[in-house]
Amino acid sequence: MRTFRIVGAAALFMFSTGVLQAQTGEQQKMKTFIDGLMKKMTIDEKIGQLNLVVGGEATTGSVVSTDVDTKIRKGQVGGIFSVTSPGRIRKIQELAVNQSRLKIPIIFGLDVIHGYKTIFPIPLGLASTWDMNLIEQSARIAAQEASADGLNWTFSPMVDVSRDPRWGRISEGSGEDPYLGSVIAKAMVRGYQGKSLADNNTIMACVKHFALYGAAEAGRDYNTTDMSRVRMYNDYLPPYKAAIDAGVGSVMSSFNEIDGIPATANKWLLTDVLRKQWGFKGMVVSDYTSVNEMIDHGMGDLQQVSALALKAGLDMDMVGEGFLTTLKKSLNEGKVTVADIDRACRMVLEAKYKLGLFEDPYRYCDENRARTEIFNEANRRKAREIAAKSFVLLKNQQQVLPLQKKGTIALVGPLANAKENMVGTWSVAADVTKPISLLAGLKEVLGANGKVLYAKGANVTEDSLLEVRTSIFGKPFERDNRPADVMIREALAAAEQADVVVAALGELAEMTGEASSRSDLTLPQSQVNLLQALVKTGKPVVVVLFTGRPLAIPDVDKIAPAILNVWFGGSEAGHAIADVLFGDINPSGKLTATFPMNVGQVPIYYSHKNTGRPLNGQWFQKFRSNYLDVPNEPLYPFGYGLSYTTFTYGDLKLSSQSLKGNQRLTASITVTNTGKYAGEEVVQLYIRDVVGTNTRPLKELKGFQKISLQPGESRQVSFTITPEDLKFYNHELKYDWEAGDFTIFIGGNARDLKSGQVNWQK
Numbered sequence: 091m092r093t094f095r096i097v098g099a100a101a102l103f104m105f106s107t108g109v110l111q112a113q114t115g116e117q118q119k120m121k122t123f124i125d126g127l128m129k130k131m132t133i134d135e136k137i138g139q140l141n142l143v144v145g146g147e148a149t150t151g152s153v154v155s156t157d158v159d160t161k162i163r164k165g166q167v168g169g170i171f172s173v174t175s176p177g178r179i180r181k182i183q184e185l186a187v188n189q190s191r192l193k194i195p196i197i198f199g200l201d202v203i204h205g206y207k208t209i210f211p212i213p214l215g216l217a218s219t220w221d222m223n224l225i226e227q228s229a230r231i232a233a234q235e236a237s238a239d240g241l242n243w244t245f246s247p248m249v250d251v252s253r254d255p256r257w258g259r260i261s262e263g264s265g266e267d268p269y270l271g272s273v274i275a276k277a278m279v280r281g282y283q284g285k286s287l288a289d290n291n292t293i294m295a296c297v298k299h300f301a302l303y304g305a306a307e308a309g310r311d312y313n314t315t316d317m318s319r320v321r322m323y324n325d326y327l328p329p330y331k332a333a334i335d336a337g338v339g340s341v342m343s344s345f346n347e348i349d350g351i352p353a354t355a356n357k358w359l360l361t362d363v364l365r366k367q368w369g370f371k372g373m374v375v376s377d378y379t380s381v382n383e384m385i386d387h388g389m390g391d392l393q394q395v396s397a398l399a400l401k402a403g404l405d406m407d408m409v410g411e412g413f414l415t416t417l418k419k420s421l422n423e424g425k426v427t428v429a430d431i432d433r434a435c436r437m438v439l440e441a442k443y444k445l446g447l448f449e450d451p452y453r454y455c456d457e458n459r460a461r462t463e464i465f466n467e468a469n470r471r472k473a474r475e476i477a478a479k480s481f482v483l484l485k486n487q488q489q490v491l492p493l494q495k496k497g498t499i500a501l502v503g504p505l506a507n508a509k510e511n512m513v514g515t516w517s518v519a520a521d522v523t524k525p526i527s528l529l530a531g532l533k534e535v536l537g538a539n540g541k542v543l544y545a546k547g548a549n550v551t552e553d554s555l556l557e558v559r560t561s562i563f564g565k566p567f568e569r570d571n572r573p574a575d576v577m578i579r580e581a582l583a584a585a586e587q588a589d590v591v592v593a594a595l596g597e598l599a600e601m602t603g604e605a606s607s608r609s610d611l612t613l614p615q616s617q618v619n620l621l622q623a624l625v626k627t628g629k630p631v632v633v634v635l636f637t638g639r640p641l642a643i644p645d646v647d648k649i650a651p652a653i654l655n656v657w658f659g660g661s662e663a664g665h666a667i668a669d670v671l672f673g674d675i676n677p678s679g680k681l682t683a684t685f686p687m688n689v690g691q692v693p694i695y696y697s698h699k700n701t702g703r704p705l706n707g708q709w710f711q712k713f714r715s716n717y718l719d720v721p722n723e724p725l726y727p728f729g730y731g732l733s734y735t736t737f738t739y740g741d742l743k744l745s746s747q748s749l750k751g752n753q754r755l756t757a758s759i760t761v762t763n764t765g766k767y768a769g770e771e772v773v774q775l776y777i778r779d780v781v782g783t784n785t786r787p788l789k790e791l792k793g794f795q796k797i798s799l800q801p802g803e804s805r806q807v808s809f810t811i812t813p814e815d816l817k818f819y820n821h822e823l824k825y826d827w828e829a830g831d832f833t834i835f836i837g838g839n840a841r842d843l844k845s846g847q848v849n850w851q852k
């Protein structure tokens with residue numbers, strides 16, 4: 091045993107030294123290559139590498155790139171995004187490689203956010219799986235497909251923590267929690283980048299939007315953010331840092347300001363934190379015209395803001411061409427240095443080198459791969475599986491669900507037959523004629539066993555202007571111009587003939603996403619009217635809720651016996667929903683963002699502080715921290731989600747009540763499946779630091795395990811806790827733990843928990 095250990099340790103040492111040497115050797119090779127190349131480059135050519143242009147298939151601002159071919163020939167383009175297909179990309183690459191003086195290949199990017207052509211659930215839905223393996227697989231498939239179509243760079247993962255469901259882009263992230271957001275960030279980076287960026291089926295990831303974009307004031311997109319450093323470091327920065335630690339190749343700066351300086355020109359953020367504190371070695375790109383937008387922020391003219399951005403640490407300028415058109419002038423006037431330009435240019439060239447583009451600029455241009463690896467059967471099957479695991483069962487009174495595969499089902503609602511909406515926001519490459527609608531999925535899974543009667547029942551909203559606003563970004567909608575009562579009557583006629591009613595309600599896909607903030611989080615009145623009428627029939631009603639954000643729907647919760655939240659499930663949404671409705675798959679998703687009672691509770695999140703006047707017991711109490719008109723509690727808490735079976739938690743057992751130094755604590759609990767179905771449960775660990783030099787949250791997620799149990803089966807679930815899990819940034823931004831009492835909680839959501847106490851001394 092002893093001999094083995096020595097041999098093992100020595101071998102490990104030799105192995106890791108070998109790996110280190112190989113890595114340093116690789117880095118040296120890259121440096122030598124890029125030094126050589128940069129020696130040949132003129133200042134104009136170096137500035138040209140910093141220019142990222144848009145190809146026109148998906149633009150997210152009013153400015154678009156022009157004269158792209160000419161610019162490529164002149165060496166004025168470093169990267170292009172939003173062009174797809176190996177044929178088109180090869181042609182553009184040929185321009186760069188054959189017709190520009192130095193033949194530097196171009197990097198090709200796209201917003202591959204939750205899948206490329208095979209679309210997975212929106213990121214908020216993906217997060218709700220709490221399954222890192224599946225999340226990684228979704229990113230792996232996305233990379234496989236995107237790289238087969240000529241791409242080598244994605245603007246994902248988006249890891250902005252958000253506690254404000256008014257913000258439309260909450261749909262693109264993982265929700266409110268920094269710990270969960272961090273593990274997901276890592277899984278996504280692993281999925282996209284695989285083992286090596288140089289492999290032809292991996293793509294470079296870009297963590298965004300650095301930083302704090304999810305904390306826009308009032309949930310209005312692009313709005314100001316302002317928060318303490320303590321909050322930044324503890325609650326908002328960890329997921330970006332996690333992506334950096336996982337080796338993400340690039341970072342995108344955000345639109346918002348931080349401490350009064352837009353992120354895109356924020357030296358503290360882009361250099362001090364990102365490079366110096368976190369050791370990031372990759373490329374930093376701006377968001378879409380975010381350099382130019384600093385003019386409107388009030389930071390100066392284009393020359394000035396471009397110089398500010400470069401000096402702050404920005405390497406690549408997306409679309410706005412402030413770098414391209416002003417940096418030389420700034421250099422001549424002494425406002426930027428050659429060293430500043432060299433640094434940025436090196437970052438861009440290194441990214442291309444790591445992707446293997448200097449070795450073979452066409453390595454991602456394989457027509458055959460494009461034919462076989464995109465939107466194929468296997469990828470769609472995986473999308474169906476993942477979608478089903480992302481759904482969250484919010485309510486299931488008297489076991490209305492699962493449905494039996496027989497009889498007549500009335501499927502009503504504006505989202506029932508809306509396949510173009512299934513892929514959700516920000517799925518730019520999707521063919522919206524391909525997704526499976528709920529109507530199609532339900533019919534197919536039910537087959538000849540029963541009958542589906544369909545009626546639209548209502549428009550998504552009576553506000554036709556709102557509908558128009560939400561269709562600007564690519565998703566068509568079909569408004570039904572019949573009067574509301576005629577539509578409801580048709581739905582009721584279907585319901586009368588049915589054994590059960592499935593009501594497909596919620597938001598349109600583009601009611602969330604970029605520039606789609608809402609000040610009202612309720613279900614639109616047209617749909618509430620429909621639901622009320624359906625419930626009155628006395629037939630069991632199952633609400634299938636489509637949404638890209640937490641909604642405030644206490645009225646729906648009150649009257650609907652069952653609610654299945656299905657987000658926007660992607661290409662296979664309709665099949666996946668049917669799989670869950672009929673019980674072929676038992677729902678296991680859990681919320682990663684709190685559902686409020688009303689919009690006035692926002693921002694709302696589980697890991698809040700106690701305050702000096704917490705509400706002890708019942709609402710309402712004068713001179714206590716609460717509202718006159720609504721309790722403090724949310725509608726559905728973080729981590730919440732039901733199953734067709736039931737799970738019972740035993741008592742929490744701690745391996746010790748008092749610990750010292752680097753000792754470890756084991757917290758265990760026995761979970762039993764007390765229902766009739768096999769099912770999966772996400773067992774969650776939270777910790778509260780009871781007394782500190784800084785006030786601490788009431789609880790913070792520190793671990794979770796997704797387990798699978800047969801009916802009647804019990805399993806002991808254990809978590810190992812070390813002082814590392816107790817650390818936080820204090821008011822001096824010192825990252826450490828403090829001795830004292832801690833409460834350990836384990837349970838199935840952030841509200842219903844078993845707890846125990848420990849004392850931990852240094």
Ligand code: NOJ
Nearest residue numbers: 150201245298377378604
């Ligand atoms: C703007 C968005 O904020 C960002 O997420 C996206 O990657 C870029 N547009 C490029 O499309």
